[in-house]
Structures are given as structure tokens and as C-alpha cells.
Amino acid sequence: MTLDVDTSRRPGPDGPIVRSAIRFRFRGRDVEVSAFAPRTTLLDWLRIEQGAVGAKEGCGEGDCGACTVMLVRRNGGDVSYAPVNACILLLGQIDGAELVTIEDLATGDALHPVQEAMVATHGSQCGFCTPGIVMSLAALHETAPEPPARAAIRDQLAGNLCRCTGYKPIVEAAVQAGVRGAQPSRWTGLADAPRRDLLVGDDAQFFAAPADMDSLAAFYLAHPDATLLAGGTDVGLWITKGLKDLRKIIWLGHVAGLADIADGAASLRLGAGVDLARAMPHLGAIHPDLGEVMRRFGSAQVRASGTVGGNLANGSPIGDLAPCLIALGATLELRRGAQTRTLPLEDFFLDYRKQDRQAGEFVVAVTIPKLGARDRFCAFKVSKRLDEDISAVLAAFKFEVVDQRIGAARMAYGGMAGVPARARSAEGFIIGARLDDEKTWRGGLTALGLDFTPLSDQRASAAYRSLVARNLLLKALMEMRGAPLQDTRIAPPREAVS
Ligand SMILES: Cc1cc2nc3c(=O)[nH]c(=O)nc-3n(C[C@H](O)[C@H](O)[C@H](O)COP(=O)(O)OP(=O)(O)OC[C@H]3O[C@@H](n4cnc5c(N)ncnc54)[C@H](O)[C@@H]3O)c2cc1C
Ligand code: FES
Ligand code: FES
Known part of the structure; x- marks a missing residue:
């Protein structure tokens, strides 16, 4: 063979x-x-x-x-x-x-700076988590160009659980260990x-x-x-x-060209093999909300391995990238044998875990249009834990706004159906609404109920998901307008939550 x-x-x-x-x-x-x-x-x-x-x-x-x-x-x-x-x-x-x-960090009796700092700050008790924590911090020590801020250290540790010590001495150890800087690496x-x-x-x-x-x-x-x-x-x-x-x-880790990134003025093309850590700054540059979604995507370990193509091809209804990229109007590129084709990303998701992908066909890349001067964008992830948790609901909105009037709308949700999907009924009502006239928002908020009949599962009840979906649209409208709600009657009914 x-x-x-x-x-x-x-x-x-x-x-x-x-x-x-x-x-x-x-x-x-x-x-x-x-x-x-x-x-x-x-x-x-x-x-x-x-x-x-x-x-x-x-x-x-x-x-x-x-x-x-x-x-x-x-x-x-x-x-x-x-x-x-x-x-x-x-x-x-x-x-x-x-x-x-x-086992490779210490050289003879000389501990690695991270190990030394963990000893000095009493960063370990039972010790079960310690090798993993030290390796995460050693990777940060190798790569960070300058001593990282505490927030960056906490991000690096989001994928390391410690049940005894508490994170304060561990974060302190990372601060004390500093960075390799200009010293040559041993690896x-x-x-x-x-x-x-x-x-x-x-x-x-x-x-x-x-x-x-x-x-x-x-x-x-x-x-x-x-x-x-x-x-x-x-x-x-x-x-x-x-x-x-x-x-x-x-x-797919060695396929030449599959992990290429082309970041142009009008669009960003991410090869399917681009890992999430590399994709993060490019997505964050499109809009800060995307940067935040990526920061909360899994952990440093998950982002270092997981890829853009894996997240989309997996077809999970609660995957984070799909709703964000659908709202932005992304297109997917697929290849089977010598044949290639492109399709709007939302058309790729047919049914629960069923994608428009033939036997022998693979995802090559996704192309994401950049935001235009009139475009407003918001994306919000709601999960039980802030870090390293899968979304209960993720909502992303792109509205074209001229003189406060919404002229075009793309609203996409994850966690609301068997697939990541656009809220087409609500989009129909939001087009024509005015950011400065709250009563014009009502149609869109109500129509979300026509678009989705979510399920209850261990992450959230159906009622909670419906309420959150509506709240997130309201939040997006308020953020795009830059002012809080005036008419509190629009606020969603609290008794709906269970
Ligand atoms: C601890 C943890 C936390 C996580 N947190 C999140 C999170 O916050 N948000 C989120 O969305 N996901 C999360 N995930 C899920 C997972 O990390 C993502 O879905 C990730 O993007 C998958 O990418 P991968 O490269 O690892 O895919 P793989 O596991 O390698 O593959 C996933 C699927 O895609 C297929 N596939 C991969 N590449 C291609 C291709 N080019 N063409 C066709 N098919 C392909 C594979 O055959 C498989 O069916 C988490 C997972 C873990 C373990
Ligand atoms: S054993 Fe828990 S992340 Fe690997
Ligand atoms: S020291 Fe015991 S789990 Fe972290």
C-alpha cells in the first residue's frame, strides 16, 4: 500500500x-x-x-x-x-x-526556574496536578517575550486544575520564575x-x-x-x-498549505489545519469580541492542538467558531479527489452532527469577510464556568447600520438547535429596526421564539436558553447603540428562567 x-x-x-x-x-x-x-x-x-x-x-x-x-x-x-x-x-x-x-526540566540537581519558584511559593501540596502546572508554566516561560501579567498567567493555567493549593501561590510562582527572554532555549x-x-x-x-x-x-x-x-x-x-x-x-498535521493563513484587507482565510492559538490574534483583530470568544475557547492546551477545521468539521451545535463565522458571512472550501467546492458556512450544517460532506471529502479552509465601515458586530459566549467550558448558548450578530437604521442583518446562534444556525425570522424583523427606537426591536426579540425550540440538557434548560438568546440580542442592540435600555418593558420576563 x-x-x-x-x-x-x-x-x-x-x-x-x-x-x-x-x-x-x-x-x-x-x-x-x-x-x-x-x-x-x-x-x-x-x-x-x-x-x-x-x-x-x-x-x-x-x-x-x-x-x-x-x-x-x-x-x-x-x-x-x-x-x-x-x-x-x-x-x-x-x-x-x-x-x-x-522529567526533562531539571538539569541534575539544578531545578528549572519554574520548579524553583513553585518550591519557594509553596505552590504544591498533594502534588498530583504539579507536573502539569509546571509544564504549562514552562511553556509560558519559554515563549513569553516579557514577564507576563497575572491575567496572562491565569489564562495559561485555565486548563490546569488544582484541588488543594489554590492558585495564588501558583500564579506567584509564574511571576517569580520570569521568562527565558533572550537566553538560548535548551529545546x-x-x-x-x-x-x-x-x-x-x-x-x-x-x-x-x-x-x-x-x-x-x-x-x-x-x-x-x-x-x-x-x-x-x-x-x-x-x-x-x-x-x-x-x-x-x-x-492532517503535516499537510503542506493546510495550516496557511492569508490575512488581507477584505478577508481572512484560515487553512483548516490552523490551530486555534494561531487563529486567535487574527480573529481578535477582526473584532475584540472574537478575541474574547477565543480566549475562553478551551484552554491553552486545547487551543495549541485544536484546529479551525476540526471545530467546524466536527459539526457540534455548541462549537464556538461556527456561529461567529456564520454571522460574519464565512464560506467553507472543501476538496474531494481533484474536485474543490465552496459553500456558505451555514449550509454545511444539515442536521444534528450531519454535515454536507461526502465520503473522502475534507475541509480545506474557511474564508471570513472583514467588517465594513457600516458593520457593527457582537459575539457573546454563555457557559456555566467562565474558562474552559463549552457554551450553553453562543450568539453572534452582524448588522449593517446607516443613520441608526439596520439595513442588513446576520444573526447566528449555537446551542439553540441541533446545528449552529441563523435566526432568519428574527433577522427579518430586525432589518429596518432603528438603534435609537427601542420599540422597533420588539419584533426581532419576539421572533427568536419562531426560529428556535431549544432542548434542555445538563448545560441549560430550554427556558434558560430561550431567555439568554433574547437577552443577548438585546445586549447586542444596546452595545451597538452605546446606551442602556430606556424602556424596561422590553426587558425579558425573569420568571421564564428555571
Ligand atoms: C477540554 C476541552 C475543552 C474544549 N473547549 C471547547 C470550547 O470552548 N469551544 C469549542 O467550540 N470546542 C471546545 N472543545 C472541542 C474541541 O476542542 C474543538 O472542537 C476543536 O476545535 C476540535 O479541533 P481538532 O483539530 O482537535 O479536531 P479533531 O478532534 O482532530 O477532529 C474533530 C472532527 O473533525 C474532523 N476533521 C478534522 N479536520 C478536518 C478536516 N480538515 N476536514 C474534514 N474533517 C475534519 C475529524 O475527523 C473529527 O470528526 C473542547 C475540547 C476539550 C477536550
Ligand atoms: S488527564 Fe486530565 S487533561 Fe489529560
Ligand atoms: S497540589 Fe493537590 S491537586 Fe494541586
């Missing part, structure tokens, strides 16, 4: 066309691993096969951060230092990286990151990593029953919590 259907396209003068082992740097050596089950997690490999038990298993689903390790990757002249959750990252995903675990990544297709396994089970878009298209068409794996922050849980024995995995 070959990865590339048209093998003549790639003569491979420097060796075999397809690599059959993953290669990474670990403890000062370049390591190759050629035999592993595709579904093997990095945490299992470390703890069970390497006896490296510093990284702990707390939740096994990316929430607690006890398993955090650092991946160092070279990309051109840049080196990135990403904290990742080893429990939901698959072993194959460390191909081409340098792996740093808690520089794998010198010659692989550029050829990877295929570990056989026809019955494999972990594949195509090196370019043509290889991916051909290989996925030949194996449409394979699971596409991007960051694995959803797929990893199918394995650790769903106990799925995934036998055929195509990882």
Missing part, C-alpha cells in the same frame, strides 16, 4: 517515498517508532511503555491538565513551544516534534523535520500523515472509512471516553 496514488509524482531521490516510522526528539536523542497501534495516546506511551510517570492521568479528556507536556516544533526559522494534553494526543501526532516532559526541536508522507501500519490498520494536499486527497479517497485527525481534541475523547478502537487514522 502507498500513501500516494500517483507515486510517479514524487520520485523521492533521498530515500523511500513513504516513511514507515514516526520520528521525534526525546531526551536529547532522535527517536524512531515504527510499530504502534494507531489509537495509542502519548500518555499511555509515556507511562506504560517508557515508564515515564511524571505526567499524570486525571480526567483523560483534556480538562484537568495533569498530563500536560510540551511539544517543540520548528517551522521555518520559528520554534514553537506548545503545552498539550498527552491524554488525548495520539502518539503519531508527535512526529517531527521534540517532546519535553516534567530547539527536531533539526530536520520530516517532509515525506508517513504511513505506519498496513491496510487493516494504519496511522498515516500525508505531506501535501494531493497526497491527502488521493489517500482519503482510497480510504474514506479512515478517521481524519487534526488536533485530536475531539477525536482523542472518542478513544479515551468512547473507547473507540480507531484502526485507520489520517493525521
Whole structure:
């Protein structure tokens, strides 16, 4: 079996066309691993096969951060230092990286600055969370250009739970540890990151990593029953919590061009493989509300691994990006074999977890129009916890406003139906409404009830969701106008909440 259907396209003068082992740097050596089950997690490999038990298993689903390790990757002249959750990252995903675990931080008896500071501030009690916390802070120590503010430290720690110590001494430790700054790093990544297709396994089970878009298209068409794996922050849980024995995995992490970003004056194009951490500043530059949605997206670990394409292709009704990008009028680019097509993002979501995607077809990119001079935009995420929590409701609004009158409207909600969806009835009523005339808002607020019949689940009741949806539209209208509500009769009935 070959990865590339048209093998003549790639003569491979420097060796075999397809690599059959993953290669990474670990403890000062370049390591190759050629035999592993595709579904093997990095945490299992470390703890069970390497006896490296510093990284702990707390939740096994990316929430607690006890398993955090650092991946160092070279990309051109840049080196990135990403904290990742080893429990939901698959072993194959460390191909081409340098792996740093808690065991690698101290040099002999000399502790890493973060470890020293954790001792000095009494940042650890039972110690279960400590390796993960130290690794998250070590990644910040490597990357932050200057000593981070406490808010940035708290953001970095949003994916690390500690049940004993309390976060004050841990944040204090991060302040005391400072940053690496201009000092050379001890970890520089794998010198010659692989550029050829990877295929570990056989026809019955494999972990594949195509090196370019043509290889991916051909290989996925030949194996449409394979699971596409991007960051694995959803797929990893199918394995650790769903106990799925995934036998055929195509990882997208090496596909050239799939993680490209084109940030132009009129639009932003994000390749499907762009991770959420890289997407964040570009989205935040479109509007600060998008920056805030991204800041609250999972945790530093989830954003370092999770991708834009994974979030959209997953088709979750409570995924955060879809409503925001639908409101902005984004279009999705898909490819199957040699065929590509584009469609408005909202048309991609057909029904609960059913997307307009054929067998062998994958998401290539999403293109997001920038806001025009007349456009006003708001996006709000409502979840039980502020950090690292999935939305109960997410609402995003783009209104074109001329002389206080709304001339065009795109309103999109997550958590209100089986798919992320536009509120088309409410849009019809809001068009023509005036920001300076509250009574013209009533139609839109009421029509939301025609658009959605939400469900009750563990995140929120149906009544709560309906009330929040209405409140968020009201909040958006007030924010766009820049003044609080005058006519309190428009305020939603409080008794509706349960
Ligand atoms: C602790 C935790 C917190 C989270 N918090 C949030 C949150 O706040 N908001 C939120 O929206 N989500 C959240 N998530 C869910 C998840 O992180 C996101 O959905 C993420 O964007 C998924 O991206 P990924 O690259 O990891 O996808 P993967 O897990 O790799 O894949 C997800 C799905 O997309 C498919 N896929 C991936 N790429 C492509 C492609 N290019 N073409 C076609 N199919 C593709 C895969 O086959 C799979 O079906 C959280 C998850 C965890 C574990
Ligand atoms: S064990 Fe909890 S995030 Fe990995
Ligand atoms: S020190 Fe016990 S969980 Fe953090």
C-alpha cells in the first residue's frame, strides 16, 4: 500500500517515498517508532511503555491538565513551544516534534526556574496536578517575550486544575520564575523535520500523515472509512471516553498549505489545519469580541492542538467558531479527489452532527469577510464556568447600520438547535429596526421564539436558553447603540428562567 496514488509524482531521490516510522526528539536523542497501534495516546506511551510517570492521568479528556507536556516544533526559522494534553494526543501526532516532559526540566540537581519558584511559593501540596502546572508554566516561560501579567498567567493555567493549593501561590510562582527572554532555549526541536508522507501500519490498520494536499486527497479517497485527525481534541475523547478502537487514522498535521493563513484587507482565510492559538490574534483583530470568544475557547492546551477545521468539521451545535463565522458571512472550501467546492458556512450544517460532506471529502479552509465601515458586530459566549467550558448558548450578530437604521442583518446562534444556525425570522424583523427606537426591536426579540425550540440538557434548560438568546440580542442592540435600555418593558420576563 502507498500513501500516494500517483507515486510517479514524487520520485523521492533521498530515500523511500513513504516513511514507515514516526520520528521525534526525546531526551536529547532522535527517536524512531515504527510499530504502534494507531489509537495509542502519548500518555499511555509515556507511562506504560517508557515508564515515564511524571505526567499524570486525571480526567483523560483534556480538562484537568495533569498530563500536560510540551511539544517543540520548528517551522521555518520559528520554534514553537506548545503545552498539550498527552491524554488525548495520539502518539503519531508527535512526529517531527521534540517532546519535553516534567522529567526533562531539571538539569541534575539544578531545578528549572519554574520548579524553583513553585518550591519557594509553596505552590504544591498533594502534588498530583504539579507536573502539569509546571509544564504549562514552562511553556509560558519559554515563549513569553516579557514577564507576563497575572491575567496572562491565569489564562495559561485555565486548563490546569488544582484541588488543594489554590492558585495564588501558583500564579506567584509564574511571576517569580520570569521568562527565558533572550537566553538560548535548551529545546530547539527536531533539526530536520520530516517532509515525506508517513504511513505506519498496513491496510487493516494504519496511522498515516500525508505531506501535501494531493497526497491527502488521493489517500482519503482510497480510504474514506479512515478517521481524519487534526488536533485530536475531539477525536482523542472518542478513544479515551468512547473507547473507540480507531484502526485507520489520517493525521492532517503535516499537510503542506493546510495550516496557511492569508490575512488581507477584505478577508481572512484560515487553512483548516490552523490551530486555534494561531487563529486567535487574527480573529481578535477582526473584532475584540472574537478575541474574547477565543480566549475562553478551551484552554491553552486545547487551543495549541485544536484546529479551525476540526471545530467546524466536527459539526457540534455548541462549537464556538461556527456561529461567529456564520454571522460574519464565512464560506467553507472543501476538496474531494481533484474536485474543490465552496459553500456558505451555514449550509454545511444539515442536521444534528450531519454535515454536507461526502465520503473522502475534507475541509480545506474557511474564508471570513472583514467588517465594513457600516458593520457593527457582537459575539457573546454563555457557559456555566467562565474558562474552559463549552457554551450553553453562543450568539453572534452582524448588522449593517446607516443613520441608526439596520439595513442588513446576520444573526447566528449555537446551542439553540441541533446545528449552529441563523435566526432568519428574527433577522427579518430586525432589518429596518432603528438603534435609537427601542420599540422597533420588539419584533426581532419576539421572533427568536419562531426560529428556535431549544432542548434542555445538563448545560441549560430550554427556558434558560430561550431567555439568554433574547437577552443577548438585546445586549447586542444596546452595545451597538452605546446606551442602556430606556424602556424596561422590553426587558425579558425573569420568571421564564428555571
Ligand atoms: C477540554 C476541552 C475543552 C474544549 N473547549 C471547547 C470550547 O470552548 N469551544 C469549542 O467550540 N470546542 C471546545 N472543545 C472541542 C474541541 O476542542 C474543538 O472542537 C476543536 O476545535 C476540535 O479541533 P481538532 O483539530 O482537535 O479536531 P479533531 O478532534 O482532530 O477532529 C474533530 C472532527 O473533525 C474532523 N476533521 C478534522 N479536520 C478536518 C478536516 N480538515 N476536514 C474534514 N474533517 C475534519 C475529524 O475527523 C473529527 O470528526 C473542547 C475540547 C476539550 C477536550
Ligand atoms: S488527564 Fe486530565 S487533561 Fe489529560
Ligand atoms: S497540589 Fe493537590 S491537586 Fe494541586
